[in-house]
Amino acid sequence: MSLNPMHQFEVYKLGPEINFGGVNLSYTNASLFMTISAGLILSLLFFGTKKKLLIPSKIQLITEMSYTFVAKMINDTAGSSARSFFPFIFTLFMFVLFCNMVGMLPYSFTVTSHIIVTFALAMIVFVGVTIIGFVKHGIKYLELFVPKGVPIVLLPLIIIIEIISYLSRPVSLSVRLFANMMAGHTMLKVFGGFVISLGLLGGWLPLGFSIALTGLEILVAFLQAYVFAILTCIYLNDALNLHH
Amino acid sequence: MKNLKEISTRLEIAKKKIEKNKKKIESSNAASLGKALKISTELVASVVVGSIIGFILDSWFDTKPLLTICFFFMGVAAGITNVIRSAKRMQKNN
Numbered sequence: 001m002s003l004n005p006m007h008q009f010e011v012y013k014l015g016p017e018i019n020f021g022g023v024n025l026s027y028t029n030a031s032l033f034m035t036i037s038a039g040l041i042l043s044l045l046f047f048g049t050k051k052k053l054l055i056p057s058k059i060q061l062i063t064e065m066s067y068t069f070v071a072k073m074i075n076d077t078a079g080s081s082a083r084s085f086f087p088f089i090f091t092l093f094m095f096v097l098f099c100n101m102v103g104m105l106p107y108s109f110t111v112t113s114h115i116i117v118t119f120a121l122a123m124i125v126f127v128g129v130t131i132i133g134f135v136k137h138g139i140k141y142l143e144l145f146v147p148k149g150v151p152i153v154l155l156p157l158i159i160i161i162e163i164i165s166y167l168s169r170p171v172s173l174s175v176r177l178f179a180n181m182m183a184g185h186t187m188l189k190v191f192g193g194f195v196i197s198l199g200l201l202g203g204w205l206p207l208g209f210s211i212a213l214t215g216l217e218i219l220v221a222f223l224q225a226y227v228f229a230i231l232t233c234i235y236l237n238d239a240l241n242l243h244h
Numbered sequence: 245m246k247n248l249k250e251i252s253t254r255l256e257i258a259k260k261k262i263e264k265n266k267k268k269i270e271s272s273n274a275a276s277l278g279k280a281l282k283i284s285t286e287l288v289a290s291v292v293v294g295s296i297i298g299f300i301l302d303s304w305f306d307t308k309p310l311l312t313i314c315f316f317f318m319g320v321a322a323g324i325t326n327v328i329r330s331a332k333r334m335q336k337n338n
Contacts, residue, residue, distance in 0.1 A: 157318075164294045164315070165322035172289030172326075176281060227282055234333075 005189035093229035100221030133239035294319020
């Protein structure tokens with residue numbers, strides 16, 4: 001094992017290289033950990049809803065809690081009209097949460113610490129929300145870029161600013177998640193490296209730090225999944241109810 | 245009876261403690277950390293997106309530094325409006 005803190009982010013192929021029409025579709029360690037996360041979510045939901053007890057078992061309790069958590073979040077931020085998008089937001093939240101949490105296990109790989117993954121997720125949200133807005137409101141959706149009560153002289157400038165702020169949504173959404181995960185894991189690795197290089201004499205202080213940081217990272221992992229989902233709800237709200 | 249009174253006062257004290265803790269949790273570092281990260285990325289992302297748009301338009305129209313500079317400042321403005329908006333949203337939620 002190298003002490004290089006960036007070594008953990010390396011993507012490598014597992015199995016043979018698959019080229020499909022010039023696109024590299026090889027199964028990598030990133031794909032493996034995405035599969036693991038998806039499998040964990042599926043098994044949690046499967047076993048949580050298998051035996052429907054009146055007094056829930058622990059696993060049923062976790063499933064029900066995650067359901068009510070997301071349902072409440074959607075109701076609070078996007079209103080009841082967004083309830084039909086529950087499956088999408090629930091999937092998004094659980095996927096990001098499980099990818100972050102699986103990444104916290106030793107020897108695992110954090111999928112969300114790669115900007116291409118988070119950017120793809122953010123682009124799904126961005127394109128989806130834009131399509132929903134245009135389907136629901138038609139050409140009137142462009143009113144989003146024209147705030148009320150702005151003098152006509154300033155309007156061209158304001159419209160450009162609004163368009164930039166609209167286009168910056170997927171960037172801020174993806175960069176936030178990616179930067180948090182990457183910075184946290186790099187920091188953990190750096191402190192872990194200090195423990196080894198300082199040895200028995202001075203290694204105790206960085207060891208304590210890395211334990212504290214692990215706690216913080218678990219919190220950040222949850223928080224970032226929550227922020228990702230809640231911002232999706234807010235964008236959805238903008239698309240569904242134009243006057244905000 | 246005496247015992248019951250004692251228990252009720254104890255219960256009240258315990259409830260007050262729980263409420264205190266709840267308030268602490270609500271305004272804990274975690275929530276503030278999340279908010280801070282959210283706002284800072286919002287500011288930066290708009291600036292980056294604005295600059296990129298300016299750069300692309302520049303290479304279309306061959307006006308090398310001009311539009312990049314203009315759109316950089318527009319990006320800053322967009323970032324600040326974003327930050328103000330999310331700050332207002334936070335105030336409304338509190």
